[in-house]
Amino acid sequence: MINVTGFRYCRLGTANLEETVKFAKDIIGLELVDIKDGFAYMRGDDRDHNIVYFQGDPNDHTVGLSIETFDELDAAESTLKEQGLTVHRGSDAEAAARRCMGYINFKDNSGNSIDLTVRPFASGKRYFPSRDAGITEYSHIGLRVTNPREAEKFWSNEFNFKTSDWIGWSALMTFDQVHHRFALFPxxxxxxxxxxFQVAETDDIMKSNYFLMDRQVRIQAGPGRHSLSGARFVYYYGPDNMIYEYSCGVRMVDETWKPRQFPINDAAFCAWGSRPDLDILGPSSK
Ligand SMILES: [Fe+2]
Known part of the structure; x- marks a missing residue:
């Protein structure tokens, strides 16, 4: 069992690094921490960074998680190899670029690139936002998987991830108290x-909704309230058609929490009645 303790970063290729960094600063509200060797390090909380953008294929994505020790890293490498997965042990230079003391990378059965880092860097400086979006934390991702049932099994059998709820076959999973860190989408x-990115309160969601509309940023869904996690949300498109979300008030779960099955319909996605694009979740039950 690989024990993930931290949800750290994502690394994203982009067709236009300069424009994407500008969007991340001016629209999302992230702080540009550093640009080094073509990598732009950005953040929305006090950790070293949450997103790294680089000039490259916009479909080139890596998710960064952390585990506690080098012994656990060695054990994780063996476990993943036993599963028949390709594992790469990062060099010192590659670890330095990921701002951690060591890592391995593997591809899951869907082809998702995952970094398992050890001792990722904290920051001596507090987060200083580029606009007042109210961001408090980089909190979760939606992850595309080619077989959601197999992916759920993988993350719960090989890792300490647990399912908090399902919508259709999509599992919303976590390794800590936050309702979900991964939402697995077919x-x-x-x-x-x-x-x-979590924001402080519902007012931040609504303020950003008008801010985004004023700047003709395309809203993907919301403002609304997720029926599963209870979070208020707004989703919008950024460069390379990446979708970003602000939300607040996500439900916390503990060991007594029992996952619930929701159907794929508007009411399961949004308790307020916003009309999302449900195609991402697979065949609708409507
Ligand atoms: Fe989300």
Missing amino acids: SDRPGIQHIN
């Missing part, structure tokens, strides 16, 4: 489907 390709 897809014909791997990659990150959306990136979530």
Whole structure:
């Protein structure tokens, strides 16, 4: 069992690094921490960084998690190899670029690229936002998987992930108290489907909704309230058609929590009645 303790970062290729960094600063509200060797390090909380953008294929995505020790890293490498997965042990230079003391990378059965880091860097400086979006934390992602049942099994058998709820076959999973860190969405390709930042309160969601509309940023869904996690949300498109989400008030779960099955319909997605694009979740029950 691989014991994930931290939800750390994503690394995203982009067709236009300069424009994407500008969007992340001016629209999302992230702080540009550093640009080094073509990598732009950005964050929405006090950790070293949450997103790394680089000039490259916009479908090239990596998710960064953390585990506690180098012994656990060695054990994780063996476990994943036993599963027949390709595992790469990062060099010192590659670890330095990921701002951690060591890592391995593997591809899951869908082809998702995952970094398992050890001792990722904290920051001596507090987060200083580029706009007052109210961001408090980089919190979860939507992850595309080619077989959601198999992917759920993988993350719960090989890792300490647990399912908090299902919508259709999509599992919303976590390794800690936050209702979900991964939302597994059926897809014909791997990659990150959306990136979530928590904000402080519902007012921040509504303020950003008007801010985004004023700047003609395309809203993907919301404002609304997720029936599963209870979080208020708004989703919008960024460069390369990546979807970003602000949400607040996500439910916390503990060991007594029992996962619930929801159908795929508007009411399961949004308790307020916003009309999302449900195609991402697979065949609808409507
Ligand atoms: Fe989300």
